[in-house]
């Protein structure tokens with residue numbers, strides 16, 4: 001879609017057409033398009049309205065009902081911060097006494113919407129003309145929000161650095177003009193390929209007293225700038241971002257994890273992991289419970305907080321598994337009862353599965369490179385009960401743990 005077509009889509013006729021469309025149904029889209037063209041609507045307008053309808057249906061998972069009033073590009077939707085994660089970003093600015101935020105590289109405006117709805121004045125900019133126009137539509141309900149089509153590097157920030165002005169950056173991690181095998185814009189995980197650049201982000205953080213930047217979950221611990229707070233967030237078990245907060249917004253400098261579930265968010269800080277025992281686990285002591293830290297906690301390198309919380313032992317460094325005889329409720333970890341544990345040996349495992357009449361096997365693995373499908377075939381399962389096993393390492397050796405979910 002080009003900017004001229006977007007302007008028509010947001011005009012009375014285009015908007016009316018879009019809002020009148022039924023919930024998107026791929027199987028009915030062709031026929032619907034033909035009917036609309038027969039009814040006299042211009043073919044380009046119909047195609048653009050149907051594209052928006054398809055993107056809105058996809059966006060419901062991130063934006064709920066609000067998606068029905070918003071516009072998207074495919075890349076913009078994919079890169080947009082989901083509303084449950086954008087709202088706490090905005091709250092951090094507000095709760096730090098910030099009143100105005102520059103959103104430099106605003107995309108389709110998801111974070112900017114959260115900032116505006118938290119009552120903050122927003123000046124949002126995007127270097128892509130169409131994306132900036134779309135963000136303007138998505139922010140039109142807030143009088144205190146403005147969107148401009150401009151490169152972040154040329155936006156004039158207040159010279160006197162007032163303490164109530166902050167900057168939010170969510171640099172693009174896609175390389176325009178470079179497609180991946182699915183035809184989508186290729187994603188990059190490299191810090192030196194961000195746009196605006198990582199150097200620019202850090203230069204803003206040096207001059208503005210309250211800055212936040214959203215980066216890839218793979219952001220390296222070694223790259224966390226001194227004095228900042230790096231916060232890995234998961235939503236529904238998937239790590240979605242690492243945000244670096246500087247200045248007023250770095251409430252607890254160091255690394256932390258935020259685990260967002262349906263209605264709650266749990267925080268784990270470096271201090272919670274301080275002094276965690278690094279004693280190695282032993283196969284003959286794997287009784288009781290196995291705890292699996294949320295992935296944001298693992299990414300933040302804070303499995304030690306789980307070790308302390310359950311008074312347990314980590315199975316292997318960096319794996320995120322902790323064993324303990326104690327039954328503890330940890331909202332940011334999954335808990336299993338350990339039924340059995342043994343060195344990984346196909347013959348012994350097959351015998352165990354046969355003795356327990358296992359016909360359906362869930363295989364979890366971490367820290368070992370084993371083909372689960374091949375292993376399952378080799379087990380020649382024939383019973384009618386279910387089992388979950390974990391293939392992992394303990395003390396450098398491959399082991400298998402037989403598990404059952406614990407409440």
Ligand SMILES: C[S@@+](CC[C@H](N)C(=O)[O-])C[C@H]1O[C@@H](n2cnc3c(N)ncnc32)[C@H](O)[C@@H]1O
Nearest residue numbers: 080081105107109110111127151152170195196
């Ligand atoms: C990851 S998206 C932002 C998503 C946004 N936070 C949201 O939740 O909707 C990054 C955006 O930065 C824009 N961008 C890339 N380089 C830029 C630059 N130098 N100045 C301004 N915007 C830029 C891209 O066009 C893209 O829309």
